[in-house]
Amino acid sequence: xxxxxxxxxxxxxxxxxxxxxxxxxxxxxxxxxxxxxxxxxxxxxxxxxxxxxxxxxxxxxxxxxxxxxxxxxxxxxxxxxxxxxxxxxxxxxxxxxxxxxxxxxxxxxxxxxxxxxxxxxxxxxxxxxxxxxxxxxxxxxxxxxxxxxxxxxxxxxxxxxxxxxxxxxxxxxxxxxxxxxxxxxxxxxxxxxxxxxxxxxxxxxxxxxxxxxxxxxxxxxx
Amino acid sequence: xxxxxxxxxxxxxxxxxxxxxxxxxxxxxxxxxxxxxxxxxxxxxxxxxxxxxxxxxxxxxxxxxxxxxxxxxxxxxxxxxxxxxxxxxxxxxxxxxxxxxxxxx
Amino acid sequence: xxxxxxxxxxxxxxxxxxxxxxxxxxxxxxxxxxxxxxxxxxxxxxxxxxxxxxxxxxxxxxxxxxxxxxxxxxxxxxxxxxxxxxxxxxxxxxxxxxxxx
Numbered sequence: 001x002x003x004x005x006x007x008x009x010x011x012x013x014x015x016x017x018x019x020x021x022x023x024x025x026x027x028x029x030x031x032x033x034x035x036x037x038x039x040x041x042x043x044x045x046x047x048x049x050x051x052x053x054x055x056x057x058x059x060x061x062x063x064x065x066x067x068x069x070x071x072x073x074x075x076x077x078x079x080x081x082x083x084x085x086x087x088x089x090x091x092x093x094x095x096x097x098x099x100x101x102x103x104x105x106x107x108x109x110x111x112x113x114x115x116x117x118x119x120x121x122x123x124x125x126x127x128x129x130x131x132x133x134x135x136x137x138x139x140x141x142x143x144x145x146x147x148x149x150x151x152x153x154x155x156x157x158x159x160x161x162x163x164x165x166x167x168x169x170x171x172x173x174x175x176x177x178x179x180x181x182x183x184x185x186x187x188x189x190x191x192x193x194x195x196x197x198x199x200x201x202x203x204x205x206x207x208x209x210x211x212x213x214x215x216x217x218x219x220x221x222x
Numbered sequence: 223x224x225x226x227x228x229x230x231x232x233x234x235x236x237x238x239x240x241x242x243x244x245x246x247x248x249x250x251x252x253x254x255x256x257x258x259x260x261x262x263x264x265x266x267x268x269x270x271x272x273x274x275x276x277x278x279x280x281x282x283x284x285x286x287x288x289x290x291x292x293x294x295x296x297x298x299x300x301x302x303x304x305x306x307x308x309x310x311x312x313x314x315x316x317x318x319x320x321x322x323x324x325x326x327x
Numbered sequence: 328x329x330x331x332x333x334x335x336x337x338x339x340x341x342x343x344x345x346x347x348x349x350x351x352x353x354x355x356x357x358x359x360x361x362x363x364x365x366x367x368x369x370x371x372x373x374x375x376x377x378x379x380x381x382x383x384x385x386x387x388x389x390x391x392x393x394x395x396x397x398x399x400x401x402x403x404x405x406x407x408x409x410x411x412x413x414x415x416x417x418x419x420x421x422x423x424x425x426x427x428x
Contacts, residue, residue, distance in 0.1 A: 013350040017343050018343070020343070021342070028335055028376065034377045039387070054385075059391045059394065063388070066391070070398055073402050074402050076402075077405055080406045081409040129287070130282045133286035133291060140291065140294045210287075213295065213405035214291065216405070234333055238334065241337055254354065258360070261360050274330060275375065275378050280370075280374070283393075287397050287400075288367065288397050296360070299408045299412060303411075303421060306415070
């Protein structure tokens with residue numbers, strides 16, 4: 001009997017989802033082309049933004065609030081993960097010789113790429129999120145090949161690095177007040193420097209936070 | 223020129239179909255490990271789509287975060303679930319009949 | 328822009344697949360996969376619809392929104408995995424109590 005109900009629920013869900021998809025498909029096809037107004041506004045204000053890459057300008061200048069809240073969401077997820085997962089010690093792993101030398105070779109190369117992505121964000125595809133994700137990927141790679149990074153959730157300096165991106169963002173936003181402007185408005189001559197300042201700390205924070213999320217609450221053996 | 227547009231259209235259709243196929247197998251395939259690996263492949267294909275939509279920034283973020291880190295997260299969680307299930311099975315076979323108390327930590 | 332419309336509709340298909348899997352699949356890791364596929368589909372709809380500008384202009388605002396979305400997505404996935412591990416540690420199951428057969 002329960003099996004029958006289960007099948008009925010599946011069938012009902014399939015019908016509902018399919019009906020909704022068809023309705024949405026009609027809506028998408030009948031929508032007029034998107035208005036280019038927003039793109040033109042961004043293009044008109046690019047010279048004031050401090051960077052020459054439009055996506056970075058939107059992320060860190062025009063829609064800075066979004067990115068600020070996003071950094072806060074990352075920290076919240078980390079707090080949630082830490083409060084749910086028990087702190088355990090990672091089992092030690094002996095690195096295989098080939099993997100060991102490969103990671104020794106790859107680590108500086110990946111660090112170089114992280115720096116490049118961070119620097120490129122001002123004028124080409126790249127920026128803090130991509131660089132931070134690559135930094136986290138380096139941590140994952142080192143962890144999987146048997147290195148045990150001294151990531152200890154209870155240590156103060158580590159938490160400071162995790163919060164650094166958010167704090168740098170808030171400082172840069174509050175800088176507007178110092179210059180008699182609104183919260184989150186950058187003075188034109190300082191915009192480039194402020195964006196670089198935020199992005200550098202955000203890269204570190206995002207990298208460490210994403211790597212710690214990957215560990216799911218584990219800490220290194222003492 | 224016309225053959226070129228026809229070729230890119232064929233490529234787009236193929237990519238869209240592959241995307242739906244990998245997503246379908248990742249969601250409804252039997253083997254969970256295979257599903258996660260297929261999800262990573264899905265993320266890489268999605269990055270290709272972002273390139274086709276002239277969004278290289280999103281493609282970079284999708285490869286690094288969507289496919290790479292999410293995949294690593296899911297795989298490590300899967301491995302830990304499997305390991306604890308194996309330990310449990312081993313415990314049960316070695317000390318069957320004894321009182322099984324599980325501690326959360 | 329046929330390409331943009333095609334990928335927008337593909338995104339819709341992914342959304343529907345993800346939603347159906349989220350409702351019907353019982354394993355919690357599978358549900359997390361479904362949420363990720365569903366989210367990717369929504370991003371694709373956003374990207375496809377806003378790519379259909381009249382001339383060959385590219386709007387950077389939806390790109391920035393999708394990048395933000397991808398990062399929020401992985402944060403949600405990590406939190407979800409922590410919850411799944413906790414459920415498994417406490418009950419020994421990887422499914423919700425209402426959906427156990």
